[in-house]
Amino acid sequence: MRTSLRATTVVLAVAASALSLTAVGTASPATAQPAGGTSHPLPYEDSRLPVPRRVADLLSRMTLEEKVGQMTQTERYQVADDTSPITTWHLGSILSGGGSTPTPNTPTAWADMVDRFQRAALATRLHIPLLYGIDSVHGDGNMLGATVFPHNIGLGATRDPALVREVEHVTASETRSSGPQWAFAPCLCAARDDRWGRTYESFGEDPRLVEQMETAIDGLQGPPGHLGDRDRVLATVKHYAGDGDTRYGTGSGDYPIDQGVAVTDRKSFWRNALQQYVPAVRQHHAGSVMPSYSSVDWTEDGVGNPVKMHGNRELLTGVLKGAMGFHGVVISDWEGIHQLPGDWPTQVRTGVNAGIDMMMEPNAYQSFETTLLDEVHAGRVPTSRIDDAVSRILTAKFELGLFEHPFTDRTDLPDIGGPAHRAVARRAVAESQVLLANHHRTLPVRPGAHLYVAGSNADDIGNQAGGWTMTWQGGSGATIPGTTILDGLRQGAGAGNVTWSQDASAPVGPDDVGVVVVGETPYAEGFGDVGGPRWAYDPGDHGVPRPVKDMQLSGADKAAVDRVCSAAASCVVVVVSGRPLVLDPQQLGEADAVVAAWLPGSEGEGVADTLLGRRPFTGKLPVSWPRTVAQEPVKGGDPHDDPLFPFGFGLTTARRTS
């Protein structure tokens, strides 16, 4: 029987209630001079009125140019030196992409920058404040000094929704206190193939685990009616939908799988990629949604007709806004409509008519505005669509309290990166550790043991933070303040009790406990695809293309494991990576204990806490751990799968009391 998506969504339509975004208003007078120029504010300036009333009043006063401006977001670098385009182009929003930071990169400089842009927005005829968006996907990774949390794959391993809510509340506080009021997080992708470079942005392979972790939205936004608080931001659930469900080999452009095609049927797509958006919208009240770069190709319609999500009216308007009852803002991904078929005007009207409310146009904001105006004047984009989009955007701005408090509330700015926030991150790191093997009760390390520490990722905070840290791709080395895993081991075991030799060239004592920390270097998006990006192959390997990422341990790490584990009394292999890595039988056989540490972020001490027994191992695998890359996609529940360690696996230890 053909289960049409419409049949499924009818059920949702019956159950869906309007998304209740409760009015947020504070009695304090608007800091901007009322447009009316008198002490009597216009209705939209009156915080005592309900939000829908304010939206309707403001919309009625806006010109088409001002409305199209609200639907336009551009990048910080376009207005950093000259903010006047914010005013003259009526820009509704600015974003910082990965690594797009003020100089100096300090919380105060961030707040000063966002407020400077805000002043330009308030200089518009109707004084409409702007939204500033940023990828606070594991803390505000763009801001030096921010608390950098484990990436989502580690948070998924905690199986601790309350902790995830707390993590994201700290993230929201550090983000809002430094200016941005909008976080492009969390990703609700269920990563089905670990060869995908964005696997670490996923809470796990199972959409039901993803749903458990949607307390992240509550941490970012707070309870309904609290979006205007100084420690909350608008959340963005992404990438709608099926970003983690694409087939390897169908990737866009240079990427083998990223931005590819989900070749599926409506029932499977609902189960693997859509269902987690229902609670995100209706229970957690996510304020915005970002479409995926990927496409969907319905097998029941015959393979061979992939439709890009950025142009998918059935799923963006029919399902998300209609059946699920989403009343927030759909924000495109970075130049997302540029991947749509047709010429530029066609791409613009296709994206807007499909249901995108605001366009992330870092390099073509003027052209987007003029082209959309042309499309409206030509009758190819109805004004009703424009008014719907702008109403959603204005609702978010009113809910965030930006008309009453357009400038950054810096009360909590001194807490950014402080001990209280880092303690939350350290606890999240410890709870994310997954103990995969523990022969002879090697862990926790016995007190007083001499540690021999080696491996590429033992003392590299950039590698343990991963992508979206300081720059889009992240980078190795001492990129951020915090503690490495080696720091934590020295602090916990006593520096005199620790030998450090990255390549294990120093002599290994026969009574030593070896700790070899291996893993990946940072990457983001398609750059992390196994086998890609295609042009990134290294021609240096005697002309034999070498993929940038291969889900294998490096030769140096394998050698370090071999050296340490063959000489030490016992040895522990710790894997710091954004996804499972293949553990060859040799290294696996040599290790007495194996730990999946994921990408812990700035608080490497949290890894040492579990190794030394200060905290127990409690983590569970958020994704299946394959024996070989050839097994991918290996996912729980398929009887044909035979992973090395199944989804949900994780050994436990008691917390050391002595």
Ligand code: GLC
């Ligand atoms: C990127 C990502 C998206 C991010 C956006 C802004 O390409 O796909 O997750 O929010 O651009 O940085």
